[in-house]
Amino acid sequence: MGRYMDTFNPDGCLVPEDVYFTNWKNYEMDYHMHSYGGFELNYVTSGECEYYVEDQCIHLKKRNLLLINSALPHKLVFTSDEPCLILGMACGALPYKPGYVSLGNLVAAYDPVRDFLQGLDNYVLLKEAHQIFTTMRAVSAELSGEGNPAYMQMECNKILIDVARRVQNEDHRTAEYVMQAKMYMMYHFYEIESIEDIAAYVGVNKIYLQRIFKMYEKETLWNYLMKIRMGKAAAFLTNTDMPIGEIDHMIGMNSRQCFYQNFKNVFHMSPREYRNKHKNVKKRNPKD
Template identity: 25%
Template sequence: MNSYIFETIDHGIKFPAKIFVTSIEQSSYHWHYDYELILVLKGSLSLKLWPDSCVMKEGDIVLVNSKVVHGLSETNENNICLIMQLKQELFEDRKDKNQNYQFYLNSVTDIVKPMVPYETFTRTAAEIGLQYYENSLTNYFRIQALLYTLVADIFQYTQYDIRQYADKNTTVEEADTLLRIIEYVEQNYYEDSITDSLCRYIGMSEKTLYRFLKSHTNLTLKELVISIKLEKTLHMLSKTDKPISVIAQECGFGTDKTFYRIFKNAFGMTPTEYRISGTIVEENKQVQGYIDYSKRDAIRLLKKYI
């Protein structure tokens, strides 16, 4: 299964989160079990929560919920971001571990406002980022405390939806089903009758499949197929000299006009502009386009939000 769809995250052994400051060029559509908190420290960043997108600017904070397909890319200005990938277990109810929470924390769209200013979350996130650069027993406990403070604030001050699972095995079974669906689509995305063949393969009705995908990825089958086709085109545009019309046909877009429209809507540029820009999609990186940033500059930027 290709890494651009499902990302496994190595948190290390110290904390239930992966914390880092980075400059992002491009992170193609992917999903993971972690909740991902993004704070833009400098510049701006295009965040795609398929099929929608928004531009995060300096000071914006967004929580990407568990198992939501998303992608990141740079705009016309450089960016520096604090990324926190929080293990799903941090958000479990000890009395009922069969619940899944979908939080509304997005300072860009600001559709569902939290009960406190967004600075409440940016300040705690920045403090975690600063503490992470120190390696002492005190900082170890400080980070643990701040992580749970952040989670508590998210629960207390943001609105959220709850999904109740039937039993503890349901999440495992559904995760396996989701992986099977994605693998099948990756291998058969070019089929005209993929809905019928996938329903037979997975043993679901079309309506059940629709509800399942929307619940777990916020995508319809059509949108999932398009996202996979787009990833194929990114590789071919950057790694081959094939004419764009040939790439459009081989990736199942039918006409050049359709391909150009869908591509520009997803990435903010035409296939030709993408090829000319020299942007490279590196296949072997689980998270593409994350560039390390110096400790000294990261600390300076983080202190602005304390």
């Protein structure tokens, strides 16, 4: 469970407590907090700034949307000489009113919202969120006009649903990128020369691919590739009489020293020692 669930109130109803535009430069806010169980959203329409949630710094650029657990200390910092225009909205979880939809009912009715709230720690950053900005702008217009509470409550719920859906879709897409990278390495281990080759196949930036791969697999792309190569080398050593000096080329490694070092890191013995040990095992167990 994420930290947000510590303050989750199933009877609370999301309503806008404040909606505002800021257009600042060279300015730093003080740390502040809002009501428990609520959220703060900031959408950057132009410029860049930094947002601190506790001691975490998030760099925001145009079209970025940041949703934070508003019970945590947070502040905006504008360090540029160019102004940064932001639409911000603080949503509180106020006591239930007839005709409103509580957070508990929303969670029960829509699994992506449940999963999102249960996983939310400090914040979530969406890189392209113009659609959600449109809804935030509608809430701002309503608040400065008729201010219909039921309408604004409905729009706040829509924002939460849209954010949850985006996060779910991005999680699925991220997992697919990692799977594509693993499959490519499995079948093309012998011809891969760099991380760029893998990223080009998947169709994403190499730095992004490295980051999400390590997040999912708990190891780097290159280590994963090396393990595949060493596994293939072990199979050649055990099942063929191919000279050891040729195996490194067969698995896509052009440095014999690098091959020996990586093999020993994985199997804790040299390729020759591995062949002698496992060839003897096969001779003793011909049915295997």
